[in-house]
Amino acid sequence: MTRQAKTWLVIGAVFVALIVARGMIGQGLGRVYVKRTEVTAKLPDAAAVNSAAAAPSASASASTSAATTAASTQATAGPSGASSQATTQSSAASISWQEWKQVPPLEFAAAQKVNAAQTEITLSWPRTIGLWLAAFFTLAIFSFLYADNPCYKIAESLVVGVSAAYWGVIGFWDTLVPKMFGALTPGLVKSLVQPSLVAPEMLQQISMVLALVLGVMMLWRLLPRGGWISAWPLAFIVGVTAGLKIVSHVESDLMAQAAATMKPLVVSVTDASGATNMWDSWWASVANVLLVVGVICCLAYFFFSVQHKGVVGGAARVGIWYLMITFGAAFGFTVMGRIALLAARLEFLFDDWLWLIDPNHFRSL
Amino acid sequence: MKRIIPMWIAIIGGFAMMLSSFIPLAESWGEVFANVFNVVAAIAFVLGAGSLAKQHLEKLSRRDAGWGYSIITLGSFIVTLLIGMFKIGIHPNPNFPQAAYSGSNNTEGSAWSWIYEYMITPLTSTMFALLAFFVASAAFRAFRAKNTEAILLLVTAFIVLLGRTFAGVVLTGWFPEWASGLRLENLSIYVMQVFNTAGNRAIMIGIALGVAATGLRILFGIDRSWLGGGDA
Incomplete structure (x- = not known):
């Protein structure tokens, strides 16, 4: 066993x-x-759903009502799983x-005091396990401060996997479903996801x-041949981003910032x-x-078409001082932000996990 | 064809976006192109996921060093993806109970919120918190008050750091009222409102000019480096 392994074992x-x-x-x-807590939701009357769906077109109403029936059935057994209980009674x-x-925990203790056999407030095993896992992940990442180790690498691998899937799911439910599927398969989206969906226009x-075509072309990159096809959607992204950013940056950064600098030099x-x-x-x-003066001097420093000599050189030097102050402030803010995060993690460990401190009075009055 | 068509796609898309800001009749183009852009960008996540899976599967098949960690990455990726895509453990929205997938992924108690609360939050925030140590140690080694510029940077960082914490109030709280402007919390505000604003404003103006120049070079087909193979 190596010396480092022994150290880790002792720690x-x-x-x-x-x-x-x-x-x-x-x-x-x-x-x-x-x-x-018990949540009860009333299912809409089938006749009302049909009459509401009849408005756009006959074919749409048929698909919507069929899909709605399917969705109602699925909702009972659907994604919510075993904990949901469905009751369907008459109309x-x-x-x-x-x-x-x-x-x-204070609330649990109070409920237990009143009735020791109560089941309304209980210990949640999944969340308790989650809490301990979160503590493990926090310590695993902090362990990197001593040296690289398997616990840190596990946490690091999880960050990559979970984050990639997280943003993929966000993109799917927040963009693809309402925008793309909502336009291409409105009946399905309306019945399964968003009953309030407005019927899409032809242009949409x-x-x-x-x-969709551009998206599929983009995925071509994953195939061994024909990777150049993905240049088309890339071109679209580059072009639209350029068009969008030119206007937004000129409007909000150049014009707005220049206008905000036009200030009276003598104020009463x-x-x-x-x-x-x-x-x-x-x-x-x-x-x-x-x-x-600061804005002008900083811009003078950024202006490289003129040699930084004489008046321009002096202004550029003052500009550097301003920029150094700006970078110092940015550094201070960055350090403060990181320390605030560190404090939050330490609070999690000492408050939520170890129950050593209780700043919110969750466990004692 | 491999270069001309993408270039024209970029030009048409870019000018449509630009013109939609200036011509009221073309306002809807901008919205249409923005929607297409958002959808293509969302599909790009699939590409990212595919690349991630491909890279780690290759690592696994070659039994490269640390292939076990690739299993963890792939496993956590697949499990999170399935839970999020199929909204496992999510009840429908009470307003639309007939729509099985109308519930939000962020509902308390769902598997998705469990992943967010007990995995994503501690992992990412601790990762960023770790930087506090590295920033501090790097600053300790790199910052030396050797010249005017370095002194300005150091002093400002200290003023901002102390001025925004209780330590600053304690250190300079005894200053008399007529010199209250020199208290660290007030100095910090002054530095932020005047010097920091001036510097940031110049940086933002510079960035805006740079973005506009680069964007126009792309839209006029002068800059084609993004197509690969140089400017030609």
């Missing part, structure tokens, strides 16, 4: 011992409680299911066929009585002068 053993000890003291640690059919909302449908600040406040006026004027 791990000490850590586990500390966690076991913490688990035996006081309230223990790392549990998530949930409260059961006023309804569907009901249970939802579990997270509650503080044609544009989505174009999008008045107080509530209408009298001029000399001190505030002086400060406001200095601030405006410094701002305008």
Whole structure:
């Protein structure tokens, strides 16, 4: 066994011992409680659905009503799985299911005090396991501060896999389903996903066929031959991005920023009585002068068509000072943002997982 | 054909987007092209997923070093994808109970929200939090007050860092009222409102000019480097 492996073994053993000890003291640690709530939704009357769907066209109404019936059946057994309970009674059919909302441990303790046999608030095993996994992932990534190790690599691999799928799913449900499938297969989307979907126009449908064709061409890149076909959708993305960015950047960055720099160099600040406040006026004027001078000097530094000598050189030098201050502020903000994240992770470990601190009074009053 | 057609697609798409901002009659073009763009960009995720799977499967088949981690990447990718695509454990939206997939993926208690809360959030936020240590250690090694520029950068970073925390208030809170402008929290505000705004504004103006110039070069077919094979 290598020296590093021995070190990791000792660290791990000490850590586990500390966690076991913490688990035996006081309230223990790392549990998530949930409260059961019943949700009941009334299914729309089949006749009402049919009459509403009859408006656009006869063929659309047939497909929608058929799909709606299918969807109702699927909703009962559908993606929600075993925890949903469906009740269909006569014409006023309804569907009901249970939802579990997270509650503080304090609420569980209070409910247990009133009735020890209550089942409304219970320990959630899936969420408790999730909490411990989250703690493991947090520590696994922090372990990289000491050295690269298998725990960190596992966490790193998970980040890649889960993040890629996450953004894929977001793209599918937020863009492809409402925009593309909503235009190409409106009946299906209306019955399964979005009953309030407005019937697509012809132009929208044609544009989505174009999008689908470009999308398929893009996937050609994955095939061993004909990779050049993917250049067409790439060209579309490049062109549209260029067109979009030219206008938006010129409008919001160039014009708006230039307009915001056109400030009065002498400012008069008045107080509530209408009298001029000399001190505030002086400060406001200095601030405006410094701002305008700063923008001009920074732009002089960015202007490389003229040699940075004489007046331009002096202005460029002042511009560098301004830019250094800007970079210093950006650095300060970046460090603060990262430290805030670090504090949030440490709070998660000490509050949610180890139950060592209780800033929100979730476990004690 | 391999270069001319893509170039014209870029030109037509780009000019349609630009003109839609200037000609009221062409306003709808912009919307249509933006929708097509969004859909193509969403399909690009499929391409990304395909590339990820291809790369890791190749690594697996070759039994490269660390192939076990590729199993974890692929496994987590497939499981997350299936849970998200099929909305496993998600109830329909109570307003549309007849539509089986009308519920949001973000519903509390769903498998998707479990993945988000207990995997994505801790993994990504800890990864970024880790940078706090590296930024601090890199700054400690790299920052030296050797000249005016470096001193300005260092001093500003300290003012902003201290001015936005309780330490700054404690350090300079004893300053008398007439010198309150020199308190770190006020200095920090002043630096941000004046010097930082001026610098950022110049950077933004520079970026806007650069974007416009590059965009026009592409739309007029002068810059074809994005097609591959140089500017020709």
